[in-house]
Amino acid sequence: MQGSFIGRKTLLAISVSLLALTGPASSDSAKPSFGTWGVDLTSRDQSVKPGNSFFDYANGAYLARTEIPADQASTGAGRDVYNLTQDQLRTLIEASAANPSNATAAQIGGLYKSFMDEAGVEALDAKPLTAALAAVQAAKTKAEFATLMAKTHVGFGSSLFALQVDADAKSPLSTLYIGQDGLGMPDRDYYLTAQFKPKKEAYEAFIVRTFKLINYAAPEANAKAVLDLETRVAEASWAAADRRDIDHIYNPMTVAALQAYAPAIDWRNYLDTIGAKGLQKVVLAEKTAVQKIAQLFADTPLETLKAWEAFRLTVGASPFLSKRFVDSEFEFSGKALSGTPANRPRWKRGVSLVDGSIGEAVGREYVSRYFPPTSKAKMDALVANLKTAMAARIQTLSWMSAQTKAQAQLKLAKMKVMVGYPIKWRDYSTLKIDAKDLYGNVERAGAFEFAYQLGKVGKPVDQEEWGMTPQTVNAYNGGLENKIVFPAGILQAPFFNPDADPAVNYGAIGAVIGHEITHGFDDQGRKIDATGTLRDWWTAEDAKRFVAEADKLAAQFDSYEGVPGMHINGKLTLGENIADLGGLLVTIDAYHTSLGGKPAPVIDGLTGDQRLLLAYAQAWRGKARDDALRVQMASDPHSPRKFRVIGPTRNVDTWYSAFDVKPADKYFLKPEDRVHVW
Numbered sequence: 001m002q003g004s005f006i007g008r009k010t011l012l013a014i015s016v017s018l019l020a021l022t023g024p025a026s027s028d029s030a031k032p033s034f035g036t037w038g039v040d041l042t043s044r045d046q047s048v049k050p051g052n053s054f055f056d057y058a059n060g061a062y063l064a065r066t067e068i069p070a071d072q073a074s075t076g077a078g079r080d081v082y083n084l085t086q087d088q089l090r091t092l093i094e095a096s097a098a099n100p101s102n103a104t105a106a107q108i109g110g111l112y113k114s115f116m117d118e119a120g121v122e123a124l125d126a127k128p129l130t131a132a133l134a135a136v137q138a139a140k141t142k143a144e145f146a147t148l149m150a151k152t153h154v155g156f157g158s159s160l161f162a163l164q165v166d167a168d169a170k171s172p173l174s175t176l177y178i179g180q181d182g183l184g185m186p187d188r189d190y191y192l193t194a195q196f197k198p199k200k201e202a203y204e205a206f207i208v209r210t211f212k213l214i215n216y217a218a219p220e221a222n223a224k225a226v227l228d229l230e231t232r233v234a235e236a237s238w239a240a241a242d243r244r245d246i247d248h249i250y251n252p253m254t255v256a257a258l259q260a261y262a263p264a265i266d267w268r269n270y271l272d273t274i275g276a277k278g279l280q281k282v283v284l285a286e287k288t289a290v291q292k293i294a295q296l297f298a299d300t301p302l303e304t305l306k307a308w309e310a311f312r313l314t315v316g317a318s319p320f321l322s323k324r325f326v327d328s329e330f331e332f333s334g335k336a337l338s339g340t341p342a343n344r345p346r347w348k349r350g351v352s353l354v355d356g357s358i359g360e361a362v363g364r365e366y367v368s369r370y371f372p373p374t375s376k377a378k379m380d381a382l383v384a385n386l387k388t389a390m391a392a393r394i395q396t397l398s399w400m401s402a403q404t405k406a407q408a409q410l411k412l413a414k415m416k417v418m419v420g421y422p423i424k425w426r427d428y429s430t431l432k433i434d435a436k437d438l439y440g441n442v443e444r445a446g447a448f449e450f451a452y453q454l455g456k457v458g459k460p461v462d463q464e465e466w467g468m469t470p471q472t473v474n475a476y477n478g479g480l481e482n483k484i485v486f487p488a489g490i491l492q493a494p495f496f497n498p499d500a501d502p503a504v505n506y507g508a509i510g511a512v513i514g515h516e517i518t519h520g521f522d523d524q525g526r527k528i529d530a531t532g533t534l535r536d537w538w539t540a541e542d543a544k545r546f547v548a549e550a551d552k553l554a555a556q557f558d559s560y561e562g563v564p565g566m567h568i569n570g571k572l573t574l575g576e577n578i579a580d581l582g583g584l585l586v587t588i589d590a591y592h593t594s595l596g597g598k599p600a601p602v603i604d605g606l607t608g609d610q611r612l613l614l615a616y617a618q619a620w621r622g623k624a625r626d627d628a629l630r631v632q633m634a635s636d637p638h639s640p641r642k643f644r645v646i647g648p649t650r651n652v653d654t655w656y657s658a659f660d661v662k663p664a665d666k667y668f669l670k671p672e673d674r675v676h677v678w
C-alpha cells in the first residue's frame with residue numbers, strides 16, 4: 001500500500017502465493033519434519049472422514065497442536081519455509097555486515113546496519129520527515145500539489161494514481177500503465193461495506209494518532225476529511241475482481257487523449273516530473289476510476305489533499321523512524337487490520353528491508369550457498385513431465401475443438417520455464433548506501449528501483465528478467481511473456497524434496513508446477529497467445545464452453561464460507577482456482593505416467609494416489625488469524641488454504657477412489673457436477 005509504484009510485481013504475473021498473507025515471519029518454530037518419505041503422518045486427524053473435510057483429515061492434528069506465533073498473521077508449511085529462508089538470509093546478510101569484502105557485501109551490510117542502528121534512528125526521531133512534510137505544506141496550488149504527488153513515485157509519500165511498468169499486452173515492448181490508487185486500507189470494501197465498519201473506525205483513530213505524532217493542525221477534523229476523501233476514492237475505484245480482467249485493464253491511450261479524458265491533472269507535467277519526458281503513449285488500467293479520481297482531485301480542497309499527503313507520507317516512512325512511529329503504524333496495520341499481536345523483532349524487519357530493496361544482490365549469494373545444482377536438474381525434469389502431461393490432457397478434452405486445441409498446444413510448447421535463479425543479475429552498483437542513513441537509504445533504493453523500471457518503457461521486454469527474487473518462497477506465471485518461474489526459495493521441503501517418495505513431489509511441487517502451467521489457460525491466461533500477446537485464439541463455441549465450466553467452478557467457491565460471515569468471491573479467485581484444479585489433475589496424470597505401467601508401491605499402508613493427495617493437502621497445512629483471512633478474501637485472488645485443498649480435490653475423480661468418498665459425505669459431488677475445465 002505504501003508508495004504507488006508497484007515495481008517488480010508485474011501486472012499479469014500470477015503467483016501461486018503460498019504466503020498469500022504477506023506479513024511477519026518467525027524463525028522460532030523448529031524446521032518442520034515431514035516424516036521419512038515426505039508426508040507427516042502425525043499431522044492427520046483420522047477421526048475426520050476425508051469426504052467431510054480433506055483439509056482437516058490431512059492436517060487436523062497439526063492444526064490442533066499448532067499456535068500462530070505472536071508476530072505472525074498466519075503459520076503453516078509455506079510460512080515455515082519462508083522463516084527458514086529468512087534465517088538463511090540473516091546469516092549471509094550479517095556476514096556481509098561483519099566483513100564487507102566487496103562492494104556488494106558493503107551495500108548489503110550497510111543497508112542492514114542502517115536499519116539495525118536503533119539508537120541512531122531513535123535519536124533522529126521525526127527529523128528525517130521534516131523536509132518532505134515542509135514540501136507538502138509549501139504547495140500553494142493544485143498544480144504544485146500534482147507535481148508533488150508525481151514526485152512521490154520516486155520517494156516517500158503517495159499519489160492518487162498508480163504507475164506500473166509492464167509488458168504491453170499487445171506489443172513486445174514495455175509500457176507504462178496508469179491506474180487507481182490512494183487507499184490506505186486493503187480494498188475498497190473496507191470503506192464501503194458494513195462488515196468492515198470497525199476497521200474503518202480503527203483507521204480513523206490511526207489517522208488522528210498519526211497527525212498528533214507530527215503535530216499536524218486540527219488532527220480530528222483533518223482525519224475526518226482524509227477519511228472522507230479516501231472513501232470517495234474507494235467509491236470511484238474498481239472492485240478487486242474487475243481489476244483482474246485483462247480486457248478491461250488494457251486501455252492504450254496517447255497522453256493527449258488522456259489529457260482530454262481526465263483533464264483535472266496536467267499529465268504532461270506529471271510524466272515529465274517522474275522522468276518520462278517525451279513519453280507519448282500510456283495504458284490506462286482501471287480506466288473509469290482514473291477519470292473519476294482525477295475529478296475528485298479537482299473537487300477536493302487543497303488543504304485536505306495536503307493533510308492526506310502528510311498522513312500517507314508519515315505512514316510510509318514510519319517503519320524507518322523512531323519507535324513511536326513504528327508502534328503506531330503496527331498498531332493499525334498489524335493489530336487492527338490483521339489481528340497480529342506483536343511486531344517482528346528488529347532483525348527480521350531488517351532482513352525484509354534488504355531482501356525487498358536489493359533482492360537480487362542477496363539472491364545471488366543465497367543461491368550459491370543454499371541451492372544445490374542437483375535440485376535444478378531434478379526440477380527441470382519434473383517440469384518437462386508436467387508439460388507432457390498437460391499436452392496429453394489438452395488432446396483428450398471432449399469439449400474443445402481441434403482448432404482451439406492446436407492453438408493451446410502451441411502456447412504450451414512455447415511456454416518458457418525458469419528454475420532456481422536468473423541467468424543474468426541486476427546491477428545495483430550505482431545505488432548509494434550509507435550505514436548511518438536509514439531514511440536516505442530507503443528513499444534512494446526506491447528512486448533507484450523506479451528509475452530502473454521506467455528505463456524499460458518503450459524497449460523490448462527482457463525475457464530473462466525475473467519478477468521474483470531467487471529466495472522467494474513462491475512461483476509465478478508471467479502471462480505476457482508466456483513463461484513460468486520457480487525460484488530457489490520454493491524448491492525446499494515440503495514442496496520439493498529430492499529425497500522424498502516421488503508421489504510426494506508430484507503432490508507438492510508437481511501441483512505447483514501444474515498450477516503455473518494452467519495459469520496460461522485460466523480465465524485470463526486463455527486470452528493471451530503463445531507469444532504473450534493479448535489475442536483471442538478461441539473458436540466462439542469453445543470459448544462459450546470454457547466460460548460455462550469456469551462459471552460452475554466460480555459458483556462452487558462462492559458457496560464456501562472462508563471465515564465466519566464472509567464467503568469466498570468466486571469471480572475474484574477464479575483464475576487461481578482453475579490453476580489449482582488444473583495443477584492437481586495434471587500432476588496426477590504425470591505421476592501415473594511416471595510409474596511406467598507398474599503399480600505404485602504401498603508405503604505405510606498408503607497407496608501412491610493417497611500419498612500424492614496427502615502431500616498436496618499438507619503443502620497447504622496451516623492457519624491464519626480471522627482478520628488476516630478477511631484481508632485476503634477481500635483483496636487477494638487466492639482462496640484461503642483450507643479451500644485450496646477442499647475445492648480442487650472434490651472435483652478430482654482420483655480423490656474419490658483413493659479415499660473412498662461416498663455420496664453421504666459433505667463434499668461429495670456427483671460425477672456430472674465435477675468441474676474439470678482442463
Ligand SMILES: [Zn+2]
Pocket residue numbers: 014015016017515519576579
Ligand atoms: Zn496462481
